[in-house]
Amino acid sequence: MRISLPYSRKKRYLTGMDWIVAALDCISRRFTGGSNASQIVLELRGPFDDEKFKSALGDFVKMFPVLRGYPTRCWNLAPFWKIPRRGSQVPVKVEITSVTESGVHPALEESANTPFSEAREHLVFRIFHVGADRHFLAMRFDHFLFDAQGAEALLDIFHCWQQGEDCRARIDGISLTEPAHLSDWMKKFDYGRLLVRMLLELTKKPLAVLPRPTPLKGRKFQFSIIRFSEEEKRAIAVHAERDAGFMMLMPYLLGSAVTALNDVFKARGCSGEDEYVVSVSVDHRRPDVAQSKLFFNNISFLFFRIPVFLAGDRKQVLETLRTQMYDQIKSDFPTAISESSMVMRILPLKVLGWILLRPFKGEFASLGFSCVGKGGYRPEKFMEATVENLYHMPLVPLPPGLGFVVNQYGNKMNATLSFVDGLMSREEIMAVETRVRQLL
Amino acid sequence: MENMSVQEVEQKLVQEIAIILCSEPAAIKLDAPLPSLGLDSMGFVEILVFVEKTFGIRLIESGLTRDDFQTIHALASRICTGPRS
Numbered sequence: 001m002r003i004s005l006p007y008s009r010k011k012r013y014l015t016g017m018d019w020i021v022a023a024l025d026c027i028s029r030r031f032t033g034g035s036n037a038s039q040i041v042l043e044l045r046g047p048f049d050d051e052k053f054k055s056a057l058g059d060f061v062k063m064f065p066v067l068r069g070y071p072t073r074c075w076n077l078a079p080f081w082k083i084p085r086r087g088s089q090v091p092v093k094v095e096i097t098s099v100t101e102s103g104v105h106p107a108l109e110e111s112a113n114t115p116f117s118e119a120r121e122h123l124v125f126r127i128f129h130v131g132a133d134r135h136f137l138a139m140r141f142d143h144f145l146f147d148a149q150g151a152e153a154l155l156d157i158f159h160c161w162q163q164g165e166d167c168r169a170r171i172d173g174i175s176l177t178e179p180a181h182l183s184d185w186m187k188k189f190d191y192g193r194l195l196v197r198m199l200l201e202l203t204k205k206p207l208a209v210l211p212r213p214t215p216l217k218g219r220k221f222q223f224s225i226i227r228f229s230e231e232e233k234r235a236i237a238v239h240a241e242r243d244a245g246f247m248m249l250m251p252y253l254l255g256s257a258v259t260a261l262n263d264v265f266k267a268r269g270c271s272g273e274d275e276y277v278v279s280v281s282v283d284h285r286r287p288d289v290a291q292s293k294l295f296f297n298n299i300s301f302l303f304f305r306i307p308v309f310l311a312g313d314r315k316q317v318l319e320t321l322r323t324q325m326y327d328q329i330k331s332d333f334p335t336a337i338s339e340s341s342m343v344m345r346i347l348p349l350k351v352l353g354w355i356l357l358r359p360f361k362g363e364f365a366s367l368g369f370s371c372v373g374k375g376g377y378r379p380e381k382f383m384e385a386t387v388e389n390l391y392h393m394p395l396v397p398l399p400p401g402l403g404f405v406v407n408q409y410g411n412k413m414n415a416t417l418s419f420v421d422g423l424m425s426r427e428e429i430m431a432v433e434t435r436v437r438q439l440l
Numbered sequence: 441m442e443n444m445s446v447q448e449v450e451q452k453l454v455q456e457i458a459i460i461l462c463s464e465p466a467a468i469k470l471d472a473p474l475p476s477l478g479l480d481s482m483g484f485v486e487i488l489v490f491v492e493k494t495f496g497i498r499l500i501e502s503g504l505t506r507d508d509f510q511t512i513h514a515l516a517s518r519i520c521t522g523p524r525s
Contacts, residue, residue, distance in 0.1 A: 241506065245503070245504030245505075246484075246504040246505060246506050246508075246509045246510075247474065247475060247479065247480070247481055247484040247504070247509070248481055248484075248504065249480070249481055250480065250481035250482070251481060282482055283482075285462075289462050322500065323500070325481070325482075325485055326485055326488065326489065326500045329482070329485050329486055329489050330489045330492070330493075371480075371481075373480065374480075
């Protein structure tokens with residue numbers, strides 16, 4: 001029987017993926033005390049008026065009371081995001097600091113690690129001035145409310161609106177409705193069966209993981225940003241096509257990341273019998289759709305297995321990644337996760353978090369990987385300043401507490417290595433950076 | 441498949457790509473490079489899976505070269521040529 005419930009402006013039903021993202025937040029809080037959040041950084045050159053930004057942002061966010069929402073459950077047990085009524089106060093914190101050039105990275109790390117001050121705060125802006133002409137804008141966001149591309153799209157719309165462009169249609173076109181997904185249960189259970197079968201397949205061999213530092217509580221995340229210039233980005237595209245095949249950039253980047261990290265894992269005692277399992281978040285949206293579906297999570301996952309003994313040979317790694325990607329898409333694995341996770345919404349977050357860690361006996365994967373879609377922030381300017389670069393600093397849920405995020409902005413590409421403090425030494429990080437550059 | 445012309449294969453590909461890109465079939469040009477349509481690795485593999493399910497050709501194993509996949513027209517011609525040894 002299909003149950004249709006009327007849409008409400010005060011309610012947005014959460015999908016299974018939203019619930020999984022929230023469960024990952026719950027797990028992170030239990031292990032480190034940190035949350036499942038991320039940060040976008042815009043490197044700006046030119047004039048930047050703090051007061052104008054604060055004032056414009058204050059007016060802009062009033063249109064989105066969803067930013068002050070919170071999760072709760074409906075009478076039908078489906079979880080939903082309670083949206084305050086229109087006209088409600090939507091305070092968004094903006095902090096302004098002056099830093100030296102060498103102090104920028106530590107300040108951005110501190111910003112990414114600073115938790116939200118209250119349960120209904122999901123967005124914070126921090127501006128770091130290095131001089132009159134150089135600034136860094138950090139937008140820290142809650143992954144419950146945005147995925148990476150969605151958060152970029154919010155900045156894109158803000159810039160367009162602030163410039164006085166007519167973007168009413170774009171703002172009105174932002175979709176906040178989602179059905180309760182309380183029908184087609186047999187289909188969801190069938191997908192669940194497929195998911196369980198694939199997860200069991202993933203757990204056949206011992207998982208290669210870096211030993212967790214102790215104690216974990218209170219540990220912060222560190223970030224290493226590997227920047228690629230226009231010329232390097234072009235060369236990467238050529239190498240990707242040569243080594244992995246036409247339009248195989250994502251497997252190429254993933255394969256290179258695994259090969260680059262392989263030495264660190266092996267030095268920490270991972271044997272050739274072990275297997276890397278990489279969770280890759282994939283975006284369901286196409287570039288234009290990202291602008292209208294910018295809130296909540298529009299992602300799913302692919303899981304890749306790479307035997308440790310094979311990981312040093314990138315050619316073979318690329319071959320296996322390409323085949324696994326094909327087979328997973330053919331068997332509809334990303335849909336299996338998003339559909340079957342609808343059933344999991346009945347579970348309280350703590351219980352779901354516990355279940356997510358069961359297949360790997362307390363672990364989740366060797367590392368997380370993501371290629372942020374290109375449909376997020378597109379303008380060359382932000383306010384009056386020129387955007388020189390844009391990158392992400394995510395707190396990768398722990399376990400594994402280690403992730404690799406690649407994004408492209410204009411002619412540039414960035415790879416962010418994110419890891420919980422103590423998981424890798426400074427020397428190991430430098431070695432990985434060098435290896436990544438060599439491989440790409 | 442045996443009786444399909446290049447044009448018919450092109451039409452099927454356009455319909456599928458429109459679904460993947462959430463756009464109108466009319467907006468998809470046959471001679472536009474696939475990356476310029478907004479496809480990424482995932483979208484491209486979705487097309488390859490569609491080709492296997494619809495035409496019975498597993499192109500992922502045939503070497504992914506730019507010449508064969510550059511445009512929808514090139515891909516349709518490649519499908520009509522059949523698997524290459």
